[in-house]
Amino acid sequence: MKRIIALTGIVALCTSTSFAFEPKELQKRSDRGFQVEKIEYTVPDVKDIPDNKYGEMVKYGRELIVNTSQYIGPEVDDPKMRFAGNNKQCQNCHLDAGTKKYSAPFVGTYGEFPQYRPRENGLGTLTARINGCMQRSMNGYPLPAESKEMQAMKAYIHWLSQGIPVGGASKIQGRRLAKVDRKMVKQQAADPVKGKAVYEMHCAACHGVNGEGIKNEGKAQGYLYPALWGTDDTYNKGAGMYRILKAADFIKSNMPLGATKENPILTDEESYNVAAYMNQDSHYRPEKINRSSDFPDNRVKAPDVYRPNIESIEHKFGPYGNIIK
Ligand code: HEC
Numbered sequence: 534m535k536r537i538i539a540l541t542g543i544v545a546l547c548t549s550t551s552f553a554f555e556p557k558e559l560q561k562r563s564d565r566g567f568q569v570e571k572i573e574y575t576v577p578d579v580k581d582i583p584d585n586k587y588g589e590m591v592k593y594g595r596e597l598i599v600n601t602s603q604y605i606g607p608e609v610d611d612p613k614m615r616f617a618g619n620n621k622q623c624q625n626c627h628l629d630a631g632t633k634k635y636s637a638p639f640v641g642t643y644g645e646f647p648q649y650r651p652r653e654n655g656l657g658t659l660t661a662r663i664n665g666c667m668q669r670s671m672n673g674y675p676l677p678a679e680s681k682e683m684q685a686m687k688a689y690i691h692w693l694s695q696g697i698p699v700g701g702a703s704k705i706q707g708r709r710l711a712k713v714d715r716k717m718v719k720q721q722a723a724d725p726v727k728g729k730a731v732y733e734m735h736c737a738a739c740h741g742v743n744g745e746g747i748k749n750e751g752k753a754q755g756y757l758y759p760a761l762w763g764t765d766d767t768y769n770k771g772a773g774m775y776r777i778l779k780a781a782d783f784i785k786s787n788m789p790l791g792a793t794k795e796n797p798i799l800t801d802e803e804s805y806n807v808a809a810y811m812n813q814d815s816h817y818r819p820e821k822i823n824r825s826s827d828f829p830d831n832r833v834k835a836p837d838v839y840r841p842n843i844e845s846i847e848h849k850f851g852p853y854g855n856i857i858k
């Protein structure tokens with residue numbers, strides 16, 4: 534089966550929160566003489582991967598991002614290599630091998646680590662960040678820091694980030710995700726009922742009426758269209774994609790497949806509502822153990838993290854007006 538790609542246009546709005554190295558902070562630094570010029574978003578050419586030991590690692594790292602399930606998925610022959618708990622590929626979310634603008638690309642990522650992480654309330658390494666996605670988005674286990682696989686993924690991210698200085702990544706357009714209108718999300722709650730209609734019209738053809746996706750034939754081959762809920766082959770409840778605002782931000786600039794920030798297909802409101810439908814808790818999704826220890830410091834808790842008995846239901850679907858300052 535071939536993938537269908539659709540395209541139409543509306544413009545997205547983009548706002549920003551502030552942490553070290555983010556625009557507001559950098560403005561303060563530039564007042565003290567630290568100035569980072571605006572940097573073009575450029576993706577180095579795969580043909581230019583050097584023909585040496587480093588290049589071998591970079592290539593293997595890229596392969597792991599693209600075909601994750603074939604190397605560390607739950608269906609690989611060697612039980613010791615079954616680190617991921619689902620049959621996703623990293624690039625199901627980090628599109629085009631982690632190079633597509635506004636799909637949380639790895640371009641510029643390397644120089645952003647170590648990094649203050651609100652979820653862990655500490656200084657996190659790139660290794661730990663990758664393992665965050667391993668345990669949450671991939672519903673699996675951490676890769677050992679010294680494993681060839683971890684080293685290779687880091688080498689690839691290093692290669693993609695070449696030329697971008699520490700603190701420079703936030704000066705690149707296309708880093709991270711583009712945010713849906715935060716004024717809207719403060720004023721209105723996401724509506725999963727309206728989201729269901731969006732899903733049926735724009736998503737179900739690929740991801741299935743019950744979020745089940747379409748699996749490729751053969752062992753460890755992953756999905757043609759990844760599952761979004763209803764099976765253990767999905768991200769778990771500790772994942773960023775389980776959060777309504779994160780998911781809405783991703784969806785607006787990336788889904789249906791073919792959408793971009795410049796040429797989105799859904800409106801901000803449709804993205805927000807469909808994110809709520811996808812992530813509503815009547816849809817089965819694996820749990821993440823020990824989720825209650827995420828975001829130990831209330832001051833930096835992400836607004837859209839909802840855990841029953843910890844946060845009020847407003848954190849799940851909004852409105853976020855009382856939560857986002
Ligand atoms: C279900 C979707 C999903 C999958 C699958 C996934 N990730 Fe992520 N990843 C995210 C989201 C969402 C973020 C946060 C993006 C943001 O907030 O800017 C993220 C962030 C990251 C970051 C930090 C990027 C940066 O520039 O700060 C790294 C590194 C990363 N992921 C690596 C991986 C690797 C390696 C895999 C596969 C083993 C993977 N991810 C699989 C959703 C996913």
Ligand code: HEC
Pocket residue numbers: 536537538539621622624625626628629731732735736737738739740757758759760761767768774784788789790799807808811
């Ligand atoms: C034309 C087929 C198609 C349509 C329509 C489509 N998607 Fe996707 N979607 C994909 C593919 C393919 C991927 C994986 C991207 C890759 O690997 O390159 C994906 C990835 C995702 C992901 C990444 C997370 C994961 O768990 O893997 C989410 C979330 C998602 N789609 C949501 C949606 C939503 C919501 C809609 C409707 C608004 C939608 N998609 C419409 C094909 C589609």
